[in-house]
Amino acid sequence: xxxxxxxxxxxxxxxxxxxxxxxxxxxxxxxxxxxxxxxxxxxxxxxxxxxxxxxxxxxxxxxxxxxxxxxxxxxxxxxxxxxxxxxxxxxxxxxxxxxxxxxxxxxxxxxxxxxxxxxxxxxxxxxxxxxxxxxxxxxxxxxxxxxxxxxxxxxxxxxxxxxxxxxxxxxxxxxxxxxxxxxxxxxxxxxxxxxxxxxxxxxxxxxxxxxxxxxxxxxxxxxxxxxxxxxxxxxxxxxxxxxxxxxxxxxxxxxxxxxxxxxxxxxxxxxxxxxxxxxxxxxxxxxxxxxxxxxxxxxxxxxxxxxxxxxxxxxxxxxxxxxxxxx
Numbered sequence: 423x424x425x426x427x428x429x430x431x432x433x434x435x436x437x438x439x440x441x442x443x444x445x446x447x448x449x450x451x452x453x454x455x456x457x458x459x460x461x462x463x464x465x466x467x468x469x470x471x472x473x474x475x476x477x478x479x480x481x482x483x484x485x486x487x488x489x490x491x492x493x494x495x496x497x498x499x500x501x502x503x504x505x506x507x508x509x510x511x512x513x514x515x516x517x518x519x520x521x522x523x524x525x526x527x528x529x530x531x532x533x534x535x536x537x538x539x540x541x542x543x544x545x546x547x548x549x550x551x552x553x554x555x556x557x558x559x560x561x562x563x564x565x566x567x568x569x570x571x572x573x574x575x576x577x578x579x580x581x582x583x584x585x586x587x588x589x590x591x592x593x594x595x596x597x598x599x600x601x602x603x604x605x606x607x608x609x610x611x612x613x614x615x616x617x618x619x620x621x622x623x624x625x626x627x628x629x630x631x632x633x634x635x636x637x638x639x640x641x642x643x644x645x646x647x648x649x650x651x652x653x654x655x656x657x658x659x660x661x662x663x664x665x666x667x668x669x670x671x672x673x674x675x676x677x678x679x680x681x682x683x684x685x686x687x688x689x690x691x692x693x694x695x696x697x698x699x700x701x702x703x704x705x706x707x708x709x710x711x712x713x714x715x716x717x718x719x720x721x722x723x724x725x726x727x728x729x730x731x732x733x734x735x736x737x738x739x740x741x742x743x744x745x746x747x748x749x
Contacts, residue, residue: 430599453588457577478519480510497526516561534579544568593721594678598650601681605643605688612692646684672734675727686714
């Protein structure tokens with residue numbers, strides 16, 4: 423994961439210009455597909471790796487966000503097949519995915535992940551849900567008696583949330599390079615503008631009100647980079663894609679929190695330094711700010727990450743829970 427951080431940081435140092443052509447996003451492969459059967463690898467994973475198709479990870483439902491254990495989508499046995507019925511929303515790449523990775527509750531009350539091709543009978547795309555990013559990539563999905571053969575499972579059904587956890591933790595770990603790269607991109611632009619833009623006869627960077635926020639964001643960004651690098655080194659030394667221990671799970675959550683907070687600060691400071699120009703879409707700064715604010719919810723809200731860390735420290739009673747909420 424450390425190598426991935428360095429790669430992503432380098433790409434995002436240039437903003438969003440080349441990201442979609444260089445890096446896969448949530449519609450690309452993740453460690454979760456390592457649980458695919460040999461036949462599913464041939465039919466779906468290899469085309470996914472060749473960028474011939476895209477996918478979507480369908481966990482969130484109208485009544486199941488942070489409390490992922492409350493999902494109502496069900497998968498029942500019908501002979502050797504699985505039949506899936508349910509409703510997902512706020513799903514990235516829902517309008518376009520050729521195959522969807524669906525988290526569903528099985529008949530024994532546990533959970534499984536099933537590959538559902540878009541051409542499956544009973545599969546339907548719902549309305550596009552326009553987020554603050556306005557990119558048209560989020561939407562609803564409905565499954566009405568969608569029948570899939572047994573080889574379309576990811577891992578053993580009815581085991582628990584271990585397989586979906588791979589996707590969630592991968593998403594959290596990927597925040598490191600993305601957020602640090604974008605934060606550095608913002609600060610480079612803020613610094614250049616502060617030196618060039620003049621007000622009242624002097625560069626605006628000579629005023630303390632401009633210089634100090636840039637300085638604060640600069641040191642916070644480099645502290646975040648160092649922290650994420652260390653946390654990823656600890657993750658790389660473990661076996662994170664199976665059932666991570668409490669310390670490893672806390673590391674994933676800490677990376678997401680630290681990286682996103684540094685980007686939100688850096689993008690906010692940069693927008694403020696640019697003033698009215700920062701509000702223009704042509705500068706690209708307001709987009710980074712919207713992305714930074716958006717990131718604090720998908721892949722696990724800020725509050726849930728803090729909760730996971732607190733529990734790893736022996737705080738917050740676990741109560742009667744048997745599964746850790748994912749989002």
